[in-house]
Amino acid sequence: MTGSAAALKGNAYTSVYSASKAALSTFAKTWTADLKARNIRVNVIHPGPINTPAFAQLSDEQKAAFVSTVPMGRAGQPREVATAALFLASADSSYITGISMAVDGGTTQV
DSSP states (O other), X not given: OBOOXXXXXXXXXXXXXXXXXXXXXXXXXXXXXXXXGGTXXXXXXEEOSBOOHHHHTSOHHHHHHHHTTOTTSSOBOHHHHHHHHHXXXXXXXXTOOSOEEEESTTGGGO
């Protein structure tokens, strides 16, 4: 599933959005328990600011405000989220389930 870094870090004026994205983490945990007998793994990726067409439509000030929260100092690229999703979908992550993975340049870690 795809959530948002907003699920992992409190931001002003985003309570409903953040709560809805945080719910995905709980779904992943409970569905992991529900689906274990079927060997189905469930994980969530929580992206931070990503350079998407929607991000490109923001003003320069808005972009700068988002990027200022990222310890790596830049917005992520869609490919960086995609490779995390591919990893979780691959056999390379066969012993990973029920997690919430932040793909956010460290935004939710500091």
